[in-house]
Structure formats: C-alpha cells, structure tokens
Amino acid sequence: NHSVVSTDVPMSKRSDYVDLCRNIIRDMDLYGVCVLDNFLGYERGMSVLNEVMNLYSMGVFKDGELVRNKASNNLKTIRGDEIIWVDGRENSCKHIGQLISDVDSVVMGSNQMNDNGKLGNYTINGRTKAMVACYPGHGSHYVKHVDNPNKDGRCITAIYYLNKDWDIKENGGLLRIFPEGWSDQVADIEPLFDRILFFWSDRRNPHEVQPAFKTRYAITLWYFDGNEKEEAGKKFHVASQSNICCFENAT
C-alpha cells in the first residue's frame, strides 16, 4: 500500500509514478498480485464513483451471463454481477476515461521499466474496454473461477474498486484469490474505495467474489499480451471483438 496525494498532473508526470511502477513490477514478480491504495486520490475517486452511480441509475447495466447448472438442469447464476462496457470517451464517462488512461500509464510504464523490459515477460499491446460491474447486494457473488483459463490473450487483470465505508463483516463482497503454488495461502482483498488491484489473469490466480450484501462497484480492464492474443486469434474467436482496444503505438 502507498499513500499518494493525486493531483491533476497526468499520472506519468507524477513524482511517485516511478515508485508505483516499481511497486507493481516487484509485487507481480513475487506474488502475481499487487494492491495499491489511494490510486486516484479522494476527489478524482469520487468523480469516477459518481459517473458509475449515474450509469447504474440509468439502468444500462446488463446481467452477467447465466450458466445452466447441468446437475439440476436449472438456470443457476454463477455470477451475480451486472455489467456495462465503457471505452471512456463517452460524454458521461470523462472521469472513467481518465482512470483508464492512468491505469494504462502504470501498466505500460511497468511493462517498459522492468530491467528485462517486460512485466512478467509479456509484450502488452492492447486491452479490453473498461467493464464497469455492480454486484447489487442480496448475496450476489461470483464462484471460484479463472479469468483466462485457455490462453485467450489476456495476461493482466486490473480492478479498480469504488466502495466507500465498506465493512467487510457487514457487507461481504471479499475478493479471495487462491494463488497457485502458495498451497494453503490465500489473498483476501477488500473492495475498498480508490483501491486498484492487479493480478495475472491465467490459471495462476483462481479467485472468487464472496456474497455481497451491499451494492458493490468495480471497474475492470484486461490487458493483452500481443503474442498470446495473436495465437488465440488463430484458434478461436476471442471475447466479442467490440470490447477490445489495441494501443495505437503498440510495440
């Protein structure tokens, strides 16, 4: 955790930018998971939260997909979240757009800054749009899963949390990661306001969202490794292309 006072200075110009990238590189290399607090600072965090709440109140979120439960053959929700894909250029998403470019800065900065020039030996050349998610409470949850189990190209999951005054005992909604190779160790991450989380998207990080009893907001970006994505493109259709953005100056 670090405490930064964020100003309107672009992320990559901030004095702590290099430290943030060093933090990410070290934690991702050591644990495959990295948590940073006070990522945007209170003011900008609140602006993002207000945009998300406005979107939600407009009723534009869609239900996370349902999966038929083979056993009892009834539609069983494995995911209780409601989502909307945002690219950040929409009129009512200016602050979400700024968050996205700040996350791009630290991810790309970390990818270039690492002494061997890559973060986790990936060549990150694109990402999905931002998935704004809401777990509406009443026990909505997400069963243990891997984001990218079959090499669809996604290498890093970045989740920005927006939940103020979150009391994990009362409100639940804990994200529990079961890092591969750490036997009985788990990483318990509370979805706290202005917190950002990075983790490898593949089988190294099975994770679950425990039942939430209060509205729980998060914004997720998935970053692509150019090589894996190219391979995937040949094998099968990656998650709907419309939600994928490629970096113009991809190396």
Ligand SMILES: COc1ccc2cc(-c3cnc(C(=O)NCC(=O)O)c(O)c3)ccc2c1
């Ligand atoms: C085919 O279209 C889609 C569209 C959206 C999809 C979203 C997820 C997803 C994956 N992981 C999480 C998660 O782990 N959240 C952790 C947390 O909130 O702390 C989550 O909330 C949502 C998976 C598959 C999807 C397929």
Ligand SMILES: [Mn+2]
């Ligand atoms: Mn997930």
